[in-house]
Amino acid sequence: MTRPSSDVVVVGGGILGLATAWALVQRLPGASVTVLEKEQELATHQTGRNSGVIHSGIYYAPGSLKARLAVEGADRMLEFCAEHDVAHDRCGKLVVAVDGAEVARLRDLAERAGANGVAVEELTPGAAADHEPHIRCTAALHVPSTGRADFGAAARRLADLVIEAGGSVRTGVRVTGGSPTADGWELATDTGPVSGRFLVGCAGLQGDRLARRTGSEPGARIVPFRGEYLDVVGPSAGLVRGLVYPVPDPRFPFLGVHLTRGLDDRVHAGPNAVLALAREGYGRGAVSLRDLFETLTWPGTARLVGRYWRPGLDELLRSLSRKRFAQAARRLVPDLDPADFRRAPSGIRAQALDRRGALLDDFHMVDGDRSVHVVNAPSPAATASLAIGDVIAERVAGRISGT
Numbered sequence: 001m002t003r004p005s006s007d008v009v010v011v012g013g014g015i016l017g018l019a020t021a022w023a024l025v026q027r028l029p030g031a032s033v034t035v036l037e038k039e040q041e042l043a044t045h046q047t048g049r050n051s052g053v054i055h056s057g058i059y060y061a062p063g064s065l066k067a068r069l070a071v072e073g074a075d076r077m078l079e080f081c082a083e084h085d086v087a088h089d090r091c092g093k094l095v096v097a098v099d100g101a102e103v104a105r106l107r108d109l110a111e112r113a114g115a116n117g118v119a120v121e122e123l124t125p126g127a128a129a130d131h132e133p134h135i136r137c138t139a140a141l142h143v144p145s146t147g148r149a150d151f152g153a154a155a156r157r158l159a160d161l162v163i164e165a166g167g168s169v170r171t172g173v174r175v176t177g178g179s180p181t182a183d184g185w186e187l188a189t190d191t192g193p194v195s196g197r198f199l200v201g202c203a204g205l206q207g208d209r210l211a212r213r214t215g216s217e218p219g220a221r222i223v224p225f226r227g228e229y230l231d232v233v234g235p236s237a238g239l240v241r242g243l244v245y246p247v248p249d250p251r252f253p254f255l256g257v258h259l260t261r262g263l264d265d266r267v268h269a270g271p272n273a274v275l276a277l278a279r280e281g282y283g284r285g286a287v288s289l290r291d292l293f294e295t296l297t298w299p300g301t302a303r304l305v306g307r308y309w310r311p312g313l314d315e316l317l318r319s320l321s322r323k324r325f326a327q328a329a330r331r332l333v334p335d336l337d338p339a340d341f342r343r344a345p346s347g348i349r350a351q352a353l354d355r356r357g358a359l360l361d362d363f364h365m366v367d368g369d370r371s372v373h374v375v376n377a378p379s380p381a382a383t384a385s386l387a388i389g390d391v392i393a394e395r396v397a398g399r400i401s402g403t
Contacts, residue, residue: 005032005034005194005195005196006032006033006034006168006194006195006196006197007028007031007032007033007196007197007198007400008021008024008028008031008032008033008034008196008197008198008199008200008396008400009033009034009035009036009185009187009194009195009196009198009199009200010024010033010034010035010036010200010202011035011036011175011187011199011200011201011202011203011210012035012036012037012201012202012203012204012207013035013036013037013039013042013043013155013159013169013171014042014043014045014046014047014155014202014204015043015047015151015154015155015158015381015382015385016047016202016204016374016377016381016382016385016388016389017035017037017200017202017203018035018042018043018155018158018159018162018169019158019385019386019388019389020200020202020388020389020392020393021033021035021158021162021167021169021389022158022161022162022165022389023386023389023390023392023393024167024200024389024392024393024396024397025161025162025165025166025167026165026393027390027393027394027397028393028396028397028400031400032166032167032168033162033167033168034167034168034169034170034194034196035159035162035167035168035169035170036170036173036175036187036189036194037169037170037171037172037173038172038173038174038175038206039171039172040171040172041171042152042155042156042159042169042171043151043152043155043156045204045205045280045348046204046205046347046348046349046350046378046381046382047151047152047155047382048151048152048155049282049345049346049347049348050151050227050347050379050382051229051260051262051268051270051271052148052149052150052151052260052262052263053093053146053147053148053243053260053383054074054077054078054088054090054146054147054148054149054383055070055074055146055379055380055383056070056071056074056093056113056118056143056145056146057070057071057074057113057116057117057118057380058095058109058112058113058116058118058120058141058143059109059112059248059255060112060116060362060380061112061361061362062112062115062116064361064362065362065363065391066361066362066363066380066384067116068387069363069384069387069388069391070380070383070384070387071116071117071118072384072387073380073383073384073385073386073387073388074145074146074147074383074384076386076387077147077149077154077382077383077385077386078090078147078149080154080157080386081149081150081154084154084157086149086150086153086154086157087149087150087153087263088147088148088149088150088263089147089148089263090144090145090146090147091146091147091148091242091243092131092142092143092144092145092146092242092243093142093143093146093242093243093244093245094123094128094131094132094135094140094141094142094143094242094243094244094245095109095140095141095143095245095246095247096128096135096136096137096140096244096245096246096247096332097137097138097139097140097247098136098137098138098246098331098332099138100138102138102246102247103138103139105247105248105250106122106139106140106141106247107122109141109247109248110122110141113141113143118143118145119144119145120141120142120143120144121141121142121144122139122140122141123139123140123141123142124139125137125138125139125140127140128140128142131241131242132240132241132242132244132333133241134239134240134333134334134335135244135332135333136331136332136333136334137332146243148243148262148263149263150263151382172191173189173190173191173194174189174190174191175187175188175189175194175203175210175213176188176189176190176213177213177214178199178213178214178215180215180369180370181195183195183197184196184197184198184199184370185197185198185199185214185370185371187199187214197370197400198370198371198396198399198400199214199368199370199371199372200371200372200373200374200392200396201214201371201372201373201374202374202377202392203373203374204350204377205222205224205279205280205348205350206222206279207222207350207352207373207374207375207376207377208220208221208222208352208375209222210373211366211368211373211375214368214371214373215368215369216366216367216368216369216371216373217366218352218366218373218375219354219366219375220300220352220353220354220355220360220364220375220376221294221295221298221300221301221352221353222279222350222351222352222353222375223275223295223298223300223301223304223351223352223353223359224275224276224278224279224280224281224291224295224348224349224350224351225254225273225274225275225276225348225349225351226273226274226275226276226281226282226319226346226347226348226349227270227271227272227273227346227347227348227349228270228271228272228274228284228319228325228343228344228346229268229269229270229271229344229345229346229347230268230269230270230322230325230326230329230341230342230343230344231266231267231268231269231341231342231343231344232259232267232268232269232329232336232340232341233267233340233341233342234337234339234340235337235340236267236335236336236337236340236341237266237267237340239333239335239336240259240260240261240267240333241261242260242261243258243259243260243261244258244259244260244332244333245258245259246258246331246332249311252273252308252311252312252315253308253359253361254273256328257269257270257271257272257318257325257328257329258270258332259329259332259333268344269325269326269328269329269341270325270344271346271347272315272318272319272325272328273315273349274312274315274316274319275295275312276291276348277291277292278291278292279291279348279350280348281348282345282346282347282348283346284319284346298353298355299355299357300353300354300355300356300357300358301353301357302357303356303357304353304357304358304359306357307357322338322341322343323338325341326338326341329341349378349379350376350377350378351376351378352364352375352376360375360376362376363376363377363381363384363388364376364377365392365395367395367399370399372392372395372396372399374388374392
């Protein structure tokens with residue numbers, strides 16, 4: 001019988017798949033690791049289409065994987081970028097409350113930050129203005145551990161490290177199915193079969209499909225949310241120094257429109273969050289009948305809409321109206337000129353939704369037959385990718401050594 005060509009096959013060439021592959025080649029010396037990416041280039045989906053923020057870990061439930069791995073992963077990502085000459089900084093951010101109700105939520109957020117081991121500073125409006133002179137607020141939190149990074153460049157450097165360690169990174173290889181064998185897996189791809197002893201799925205927007213194609217039940221469906229951005233240009237761009245966030249609205253599971261100055265010195269407003277009509281449909285008119293059918297027929301979708309229809313409608317109206325989108329940003333910085341906003345490229349968030357209509361809040365992995373699939377890893381997955389990769393690699397090493 002022919003020996004599998006790789007000890008571990010990782011499907012997905014975003015930052016999480018590549019961080020996992022790098023963790024595997026370090027944890028399993030001498031093992032062969034192959035990464036398969038369906039696109040011709042690495043990091044073209046969630047990794048390359050986000051705000052580039054290294055999150056501190058203040059938002060996530062204490063004790064959750066998100067909380068632990070975001071805090072650990074933020075430090076590790078900054079260290080990685082420094083070691084490998086990837087553009088980054090630790091600029092800090094402000095979370096801004098604009099009325100009394102938000103002040104109470106801001107204090108709750110400060111308590112959660114403390115529970116997660118993240119240092120924050122509560123600021124008066126005057127002290128907040130020292131950081132961002134043009135904001136309007138009743139109170140604010142300064143989060144000094146928040147940073148920025150070029151996640152696409154970090155992913156490409158991880159690929160180089162995997163290859164330097166003897167691994168393989170193959171682009172333009174789409175996995176269409178998989179069958180267990182006596183020695184592991186034989187994966188069907190559009191370029192021919194690929195075999196391996198162990199399978200790791202880090203397929204992002206296609207993560208649930210990959211799990212089902214290889215015999216695992218993910219227990220949830222990926223529902224795509226398009227995150228739309230506006231560029232802030234002209235004189236208004238000079239009104240934002242760094243990162244300015246609203247206090248999260250507990251009615252809705254996303255952070256709300258915020259203002260970010262990127263490492264390229266461009267200022268963005270966003271993202272909003274609207275149900276996308278295609279998993280990889282970055283254009284506003286992009287529709288996939290298959291993706292739309294799967295979203296609409298999933299039992300959890302109707303329950304999700306029923307639960308969040310009001311804030312969801314607000315998000316949709318912002319999507320349709322640049323003026324409303326600009327108004328959300330101007331709650332934070334009132335002097336922004338609506339004429340200084342321009343449409344910018346969008347991203348798609350791969351968010352897992354269970355049958356009850358609950359969005360999976362934490363990172364979620366499913367063990368299969370000689371496989372591990374990452375089913376839910378939305379933001380802060382890029383921040384936490386090195387830490388998540390270690391968790392997966394430890395799980396894989398334990399199962400391989402036990403066979």
